[in-house]
Amino acid sequence: MAIAIGCWTIFGAPRTAAAHDYAPPLAIALEEESLPAATASAAPSPSSSGSPGATSPATPTPTAATPSQTPAPTADSSSATYQPPAVPADVPPPSDFSTSPIAAPVSGASLEPLIEKTGDPSLSASLRTTEEARNEIADNHFDEAIRTLGRAVSIDSGNAYAYFYLGRAYLMKKDYNQALTFFSRAEMGLNSDPAWLGETIGFEGACYEELGREQDAALAYQRALQSAPGNLMARAGYGRLAAALPQPTPVEEQPSADNSDQSPPEENDIRIVPDGEPLDTPPPDEAAPSSSSTNHRSSPQ
């Protein structure tokens, strides 16, 4: 019996996934599709932290809080956490992203250009600490990176990049809900930089996909492509999951005044609009762009 168990353990036991086995959707997509070579994107422009943007935040799903000496907010799914309103189904599809060149992931590059451009000493120090964490993530030291990023946030809580990499680290640790929380937080500070914003939302899509929330994932990929049409991960994800998107509500037929017995127009037929009849207008955007950033650095007292 013992020998049998031992043999099964050695030769027959299923391989358990380790952290380094994680193959994000991006990698899967590259195997399946033949894509043009990526072209390097422009160096990201430094953004002041916390700048507002036009998109609404993604939908984080909170994790249960740990009880402690000081009562922490509970994470009961029914009431204790923020559950944002459902994203309306009629989000327009990203416009013609297929012709946009593929962009390299901005988060793979060093943060040095950002560090050099910022004139804010605490943000600079926080970004340098974030850069340390970026390298730790690249070396698969995710716990170390989380600790380093905690320090980065402590130095400057407005450093949106630190939150982005916290999301990355938790994603690699497969804590997808926590990753979503931090990506969502990062979104608020990165929405003046389309490449970073697109990448952040793209990773949100990856988290949703891992959680089995395909519709949310598809919507996130869609939003990511609206910001960064060249984002490969979002493209691949959108390609996989577009079918999961809610279908638009069919428009009711308008009967013709003179030809009531005419059959409805075929798909791709050009509809001739009689004079005086208003043209169809596209549906409004989900959220209007907000005003420009107000998260400027106040002068020290």
Added chain:
Amino acid sequence: MRRLLKFALFGVCAVFLFAIPPALYYFFSYYDALRSEVMQRFAGQHWSIPSRIYSDSELIYPGLDLEAVGFFQRLERLNYHLAPTGKTLSRGEYTWDRKHRRLTIFLHRFSYPYNQFPGEPVAMKVSTGNVVEQMDDLSSGRQIYSFQLEPELLSGIFQGNWHQRRIVRLSQIPPAQIDAVLAAEDHRFYEHHGIDLARTIKAAYVDFTAGHVRQGGSTLTQQLMKNFFLDSERTYHRKLKEALMAYIAERLYSKDEILENYLNDIYLGQRGQEGIYGIWEASEFYFSREPGDLTIGEMATIAGMISSPNRLNPLRHPDWARVRRNEVLGLMLQDGYINKAAYDNAVTEPLRPRETFTENNDAPYFTDYVKHELADRYPPNVLTGEGLRVFTTLDVHAQKLAEKAVDENLDELEAKYPRLRRKEEQNRLESALVALEPATGKIRAMMGGRNYRQSQFNRVTQSKRQPGSVFKPVTYLAAMEETLNGGPGQYLPTSYIEDSPFTWEYGDMSWTPRNYKDRYFGRVTLEFALQESLNSATSRLANAVGLDRILAMAAKLGFGDLPAYPSIVLGGIEVTPMQIASAYAIFANEGLAVEPYAVTAVVDQNGHVIQGHELKAVQTLSPQLAYMLDFMLENVVNHGTGIGVRRRGFKAPAAGKTGTTNDSKDAWFAGFTPNLLTVVWTGFDQKEMLNLTGAEASLPAWTIFMKAAAASHPALDFAVPPGITVEKVDPLTGYKAGPYCPVVIEGAFPTALAPAEACPFHTGKSSPVSDRSAPPTPTVPSEPTD
């Protein structure tokens, strides 16, 4: 004669047969017992090593204001020596060239939880405003962009007495230090077998002629036995026992093992309640350096202290310490440990122990809080004996500022209001302050009361008091959340509500909240109602929203299950300052809840991290909802009941809420910047009437603290999230304000609900519409619905 001889012989035989065997038996039994004791003591863990609690480290980087972070005071508390400019630095020294604005510091080695810092010399260029301009690592010659100033020791966890020591191997102690100790205490250590007979005989002669034990002839081994097992009583019996144990130890263990134990065990002075034991601790305490970095003279000073640590303390009695040092140097020369040149150098070397300082760096309420947390996870014997190192979130500089703010405020209140003075210490006016980083949950400062020695009761975490109006934001959050979620009511900052006397009927009871000084404002906006902390308007709003929604919001914010009474909306519950801080941190952190914490890491004796901390957050409120509330709370500080913050000179963007209970027994102020949140409570433990508002009693302490503490953080504005529009509105009409609108307020709105049209009433072409007859903005029903 022969008979006498026979008798004598018989007597001797009798002694041999009947007396000596039992005596031998007794002696061997005694010897065996002592042997077992010695073996037990040497085997395994020799000492109970207390755990140590450290503060947070401080990151220094270009652009940092050294004055704002109390840099020089930190250096003093960390035992860094100020050396003359131009001197070649040893580890633990620094120079400050004011003329050229150049600070050079040789950082201590430090074992952080996850990395070892070797200690490097760093040079900093500092502006006239005490801001770091540039930093260079002098060992590599390269520019650096940050370094960490190591944490400060706050306290130990020990049982009985605090014997602080660091256990090191003999190989880690420099040979010259060992030589100095041997020269001073036992130069024939490697020759005798535990007892130095010549020395003992000489000491016995001196004692005999004096009539009592006067001179110690003890070897190192005897001293070690005395420290391990015996008291300091000087009797012949104790001396004999000590000698026998020393002999046993020498037979069982090597000279090096005995010497190693000795050097780790020896008592070398006192720091407050903390006893300094062992060569390593003494080296760091008296000279702020490791033994390997000491000079020959400094090593001789420490060795010379052994015979009388308090009398020969170089900090307190430098002259006597110097005399004894030179004696030891002479003995080292005589024994051939040093040559004449080294001796001449050492005797002329000035004795430079670190400067004494009276300021301590403990934070007793905070360390108590940490100990309670640790006691939940570790058994007492581990905490008091396993030498754990506990790294915390406390910022000692912020803690000092908190102490100063609380003390100053209470003194001012008692001076201004003599009715608040009490003769008995235990009845005096009290205050509590807690400061934390909303984004990380780090507790940076904690004052549980005005005097820890008088009362260890931690009012931050243990005192449940009524929060009064600091609880009001919960109602406004519940109302606005309903609107954001598309609920039936529309509650925006510029929505109107009636502020007039009103009675809330519930079940067969009723409740009539009253405004402060019975002053009512009629029809007001929600923003104004919170800004001026109007009880009636808030209660009407709560009534309209529904108590169940408010209770649900309170539960979300960490207040647990509250009773369903209307009075809770005005803070008719009991909470701790920490609970208020925890809830307000969510507002400050864009709706993200990060649990406050105090312990960053726990490291065992072998350097393994046995407890760590990860930053985790829960999105409890939407960023949009949090921002809308923050905007309203900024108005409280800029225009409302919290305006005292501005009048007292705090300029950075801030939000907050005053709190005063109806019975005037509790006064609160909870306020925050994006980087730092602080809650202050003031009142009497016996719940006597204070008759002061939160603005009068607690806001001043908040402002004193935050003006200094927030200076070390970047002055951030509150981030406007997507989906929010900040708009100037005419509150009389509800439209976007134009240039002719007589009253203009700014509010934060969900973009979809923000006023889009300009005010058509105040155009400058027609007479302005009367204030009270303006077309209504959607309002909260003014009649109670229950």
